[in-house]
Amino acid sequence: MAKEIEKNNSRAADEVVRCLAAKIQAGDYPDGSPLPAERSLMEEYNISRTVVREAVQALSRQGLLQARPRYRPVVRKPGYDAAISALENVVTHLLNDHAGVRNLFDTRIMIEVSLVRHAATHADKNDIAALNAALAENEAAIPDSDLFYQTDKAFHAVLYDIARNPVLPAIHRAYATWLEPQWSQMPRLPERNAENYQAHRRIYDAILLRDPDLAEQCLREHLTSAWEQVCRTFGEKP
Amino acid sequence: MAKEIEKNNSRAADEVVRCLAAKIQAGDYPDGSPLPAERSLMEEYNISRTVVREAVQALSRQGLLQARPRYRPVVRKPGYDAAISALENVVTHLLNDHAGVRNLFDTRIMIEVSLVRHAATHADKNDIAALNAALAENEAAIPDSDLFYQTDKAFHAVLYDIARNPVLPAIHRAYATWLEPQWSQMPRLPERNAENYQAHRRIYDAILLRDPDLAEQCLREHLTSAWEQVCRTFGEKP
DNA sequence: TTCCATTTTTGGTATGACCAAGATGGGTTG
DNA sequence: CAACCCATCTTGGTCATACCAAAAATGGAA
Numbered sequence: 001m002a003k004e005i006e007k008n009n010s011r012a013a014d015e016v017v018r019c020l021a022a023k024i025q026a027g028d029y030p031d032g033s034p035l036p037a038e039r040s041l042m043e044e045y046n047i048s049r050t051v052v053r054e055a056v057q058a059l060s061r062q063g064l065l066q067a068r069p070r071y072r073p074v075v076r077k078p079g080y081d082a083a084i085s086a087l088e089n090v091v092t093h094l095l096n097d098h099a100g101v102r103n104l105f106d107t108r109i110m111i112e113v114s115l116v117r118h119a120a121t122h123a124d125k126n127d128i129a130a131l132n133a134a135l136a137e138n139e140a141a142i143p144d145s146d147l148f149y150q151t152d153k154a155f156h157a158v159l160y161d162i163a164r165n166p167v168l169p170a171i172h173r174a175y176a177t178w179l180e181p182q183w184s185q186m187p188r189l190p191e192r193n194a195e196n197y198q199a200h201r202r203i204y205d206a207i208l209l210r211d212p213d214l215a216e217q218c219l220r221e222h223l224t225s226a227w228e229q230v231c232r233t234f235g236e237k238p
Numbered sequence: 239m240a241k242e243i244e245k246n247n248s249r250a251a252d253e254v255v256r257c258l259a260a261k262i263q264a265g266d267y268p269d270g271s272p273l274p275a276e277r278s279l280m281e282e283y284n285i286s287r288t289v290v291r292e293a294v295q296a297l298s299r300q301g302l303l304q305a306r307p308r309y310r311p312v313v314r315k316p317g318y319d320a321a322i323s324a325l326e327n328v329v330t331h332l333l334n335d336h337a338g339v340r341n342l343f344d345t346r347i348m349i350e351v352s353l354v355r356h357a358a359t360h361a362d363k364n365d366i367a368a369l370n371a372a373l374a375e376n377e378a379a380i381p382d383s384d385l386f387y388q389t390d391k392a393f394h395a396v397l398y399d400i401a402r403n404p405v406l407p408a409i410h411r412a413y414a415t416w417l418e419p420q421w422s423q424m425p426r427l428p429e430r431n432a433e434n435y436q437a438h439r440r441i442y443d444a445i446l447l448r449d450p451d452l453a454e455q456c457l458r459e460h461l462t463s464a465w466e467q468v469c470r471t472f473g474e475k476p
Numbered sequence: 477t478t479c480c481a482t483t484t485t486t487g488g489t490a491t492g493a494c495c496a497a498g499a500t501g502g503g504t505t506g
Numbered sequence: 507c508a509a510c511c512c513a514t515c516t517t518g519g520t521c522a523t524a525c526c527a528a529a530a531a532t533g534g535a536a
Contacts, residue, residue: 010307010308010487010488010489010527010528011307011488012488012489013488013489021331025331025334037516037517037518038517038518039516039517039518047489047490048489048490048491049490049491050288050488050489050490050491051488051489051490053292053518053519054291054295054488054489057292057295057296058295058299061295061296061299061300062299062327062328063328064328064331067518069248069249069497069518069519070248070496070497070498070517070518070519071497071498071518072498072517072518073518078328078331078332079332080332082328083325083328083329083332086324086325086327086328087321087324087325089300089324090300090301090302090316090320090321090324091321093259093263093302093316094316094317094318094321096263103318103403103404103405104405106401106403106405107403107405107406110349110352110356110401111348111349111352113352114348114349114351114352118348163344163348165341165344165345166341167341167342167344167345168345248496248497248518248519248520249519250519250520251519275485275486275487276486276487277485277486277487285520285521286520286521286522287521287522288519288520288521288522289519289520289521291487291488292519307487307488308486308487308488308527308528308529309487309528309529310486310487310529310530477536478535478536479534479535479536480533480534480535480536481532481533481534481535482531482532482533482534483530483531483532483533484529484530484531484532485528485529485530485531486527486528486529486530487526487527487528487529488525488526488527488528489524489525489526489527490523490524490525490526491522491523491524491525492521492522492523493520493521493522493523494519494520494521494522495518495519495520495521496517496518496519496520497516497517497518497519498515498516498517498518499514499515499516499517500513500514500515500516501512501513501514501515502511502512502513502514503510503511503512503513504509504510504511504512505508505509505510505511506507506508506509506510
């Protein structure tokens with residue numbers, strides 16, 4: 001009851017936001033369909049267009065709507081990727097300094113260490129097969145740096161999939177997106193690719209051996225080496 | 239050059255957003271100070287108040303401004319907590335179903351496992367002392383469930399601090415915030431507190447023994463038990 | 477100096493208008 | 507008949523203005 005009083009404290013748009021969000025989640029309106037026109041929402045809720053636009057803007061910034069500039073906002077049911085995309089702007093600021101990148105990269109190391117340990121103890125035949133396939137494509141792509149980058153991501157993606165937690169692949173995509181600028185400026189050489197492939201293979205072998213400690217060690221060496229490469233490229237100290 | 243054309247495609251507010259964001263990051267305007275009044279921004283940028291408000295809303299949703307309903311927006315330099323708070327709304331939706339909560343909780347287990355393993359191998363004297371102190375307060379709070387909850391969080395917080403990565407404490411606060419609703423509905427009994435305290439102690443002991451595997455096992459048992467408690471409370475299957 | 481009442485400032489909302497770019501529909505053309 | 511093009515309507519983006527209520531500033535009284 002105190003709650004209503006607090007909320008009464010201005011913010012007419014908030015109620016509309018909640019209502020629309022509820023409707024989106026309830027399936028009415030369906031995912032992928034355009035939102036009703038602002039002018040019709042405005043009379044549906046008995047509010048001014050100002051408020052409608054504020055609500056729409058809020059929802060789109062939350063990732064529940066995809067609002068291209070001149071087009072009708074499109075409903076996008078909230079997924080883990082939507083959550084991640086909400087972070088994008090702030091993360092951009094945090095990545096402005098080297099320490100920020102380092103901190104983010106450290107969390108990636110931490111997570112991937114967990115993933116390979118988990119894989120080394122829990123991976124089933126299908127997981128192993130997926131890793132193997134990714135590894136093969138990775139090897140085949142050594143001469144083509146662009147393609148190698150894709151297969152590199154794909155190999156790591158398999159690791160994120162093994163845990164069967166839909167949050168993790170979203171996190172992986174986030175890392176890939178956020179750290180992309182760093183990577184894209186780095187020189188890409190086939191010999192470097194071969195090195196990375198060997199690292200992937202060692203990780204894979206350790207998982208096959210069901211040795212989490214070894215897998216962790218290999219993964220750490222792999223990512224640490226990648227980080228040192230980044231530092232050399234940007235002339236920063238590790 | 240194509241970029242300008244794309245951006246010219248509407249979005250007058252975006253430029254203002256970028257400009258204001260830059261000024262915030264540059265220190266002009268200083269952190270914690272209120273933003274200029276809308277009407278003055280409006281003449282500074284030669285735009286209508288509509289656009290000013292849109293920009294302010296955008297910035298506040300990104301966490302660069304803290305905009306209470308009726309007050310002047312306050313500048314808040316982007317930190318890791320700001321990033322997390324940007325997630326809040328979407329996460330709320332994701333937590334609507336049991337599976338979402340489970341997925342989130344699993345990531346917490348994963349992260350904390352990494353943390354205790356790290357602590358077991360790298361914690362220094364100060365870290366141990368901090369853990370010890372948190373543990374003592376935790377024990378003392380067993381009879382008082384509210385206080386126990388605080389000290390419980392504090393104990394886990396120490397774990398998040400040991401890795402010396404500012405991202406992690408922010409993540410911890412996020413978990414605490416997001417999972418709070420689940421916890422707050424659970425019965426809090428001193429005997430349950432005592433159980434949790436014992437679990438904390440076992441984790442601490444394992445860290446003291448420098449045994450990452452044991453620490454991981456204790457942590458897993460602790461969190462798994464907590465999860466089962468949640469499931470019993472809400473009548474869900476694990 | 478402290479405190480309260482008044483005035484000013486400022487954020488929240490409503491209206492109405494205009495523009496330009498998408499969406500629509502009907503007529504023309506191959 | 508289908509593909510194409512232009513006139514038109516629709517709709518999102520922006521602006522200007524006005525009003526209200528709450529916050530902040532101000533000034534006078536105790």
